[in-house]
Amino acid sequence: MVRIAATSDLHFDLSRALTAPERVAGIVEAMRGSEADAIVVAGDIGHPFANFSGCLDAFSGVEVPVGVVAGNHDVWRDEDFDSRSLWERALPQAAAERGLRWLESEPLIVGHVGIVGTMAWYDYSAADPSLVVPDNYYAAIKSRISNDAHWIDWSWSDIEMARMLRDRLADQLDLLDRNPAVDRVVVATHVPLFEEQLLRNPDNFAWSVANAYFGNLETGRVVSAFPKVRVVISGHLHTTRTAVVHRRRNPDIQALVIGSDYGEPAWVQVDL
Numbered sequence: 001m002v003r004i005a006a007t008s009d010l011h012f013d014l015s016r017a018l019t020a021p022e023r024v025a026g027i028v029e030a031m032r033g034s035e036a037d038a039i040v041v042a043g044d045i046g047h048p049f050a051n052f053s054g055c056l057d058a059f060s061g062v063e064v065p066v067g068v069v070a071g072n073h074d075v076w077r078d079e080d081f082d083s084r085s086l087w088e089r090a091l092p093q094a095a096a097e098r099g100l101r102w103l104e105s106e107p108l109i110v111g112h113v114g115i116v117g118t119m120a121w122y123d124y125s126a127a128d129p130s131l132v133v134p135d136n137y138y139a140a141i142k143s144r145i146s147n148d149a150h151w152i153d154w155s156w157s158d159i160e161m162a163r164m165l166r167d168r169l170a171d172q173l174d175l176l177d178r179n180p181a182v183d184r185v186v187v188a189t190h191v192p193l194f195e196e197q198l199l200r201n202p203d204n205f206a207w208s209v210a211n212a213y214f215g216n217l218e219t220g221r222v223v224s225a226f227p228k229v230r231v232v233i234s235g236h237l238h239t240t241r242t243a244v245v246h247r248r249r250n251p252d253i254q255a256l257v258i259g260s261d262y263g264e265p266a267w268v269q270v271d272l
């Protein structure tokens, strides 16, 4: 058996307005006490960069491998870095300096289990399907719904970022699929990938629109085509979800969302 402990949306904050450092330390201790074989941190770690690196410090002494992916808040610009510099250099480097695995670049393999990860990015495919909107609608109104529009200054569109991350994830999954030493795969993402992970509220227009920025179902379709995938662990929603994605020809996928909220970090344990 391989045990994985996962957390997300820690929103570590030295100023204590979001999640205080000792709350994060408590979560790290709890995960350590679970005798997990690996730990996963699924994004929204801390902003600005001092909070991101401060949060990773809490994981740097952990005895088991720790895999890290970024979340949308982690790529918000700050006084020292623009979003692209954070994404391409500062964040992966901060993880590497602390001996943590930047899953976006390389999976972890623990026993016969492969752990892949990506921030994933919303591509509006999770918007309520009953909404009929003009082309470009979700990009055009994003600044009214999501603070990402104000704090992320890279030049990629949401669709471009979503596709780039999806394709990289597919390449990693493909490699694990062909690796005979791996028989099961866990996928960690910040942004949820499956309808079963989302919360629908079709009578609420604002909610239905906001879901455009809360998931990427297209990436979910790609992930579910890989037979070894057994578990998908996501964050971003700040709500606990426990679901099963049924597949016709392959085993079911356990699809979780970790329900951390500001000041209230949470974690889950998965045994495979």
Ligand SMILES: [Fe+2]
Pocket: 009, 011, 044, 071, 073, 236, 237, 238
């Ligand atoms: Fe978050």
Ligand SMILES: [Fe+2]
Pocket: 044, 071, 072, 073, 190, 235, 236, 237
């Ligand atoms: Fe998020």
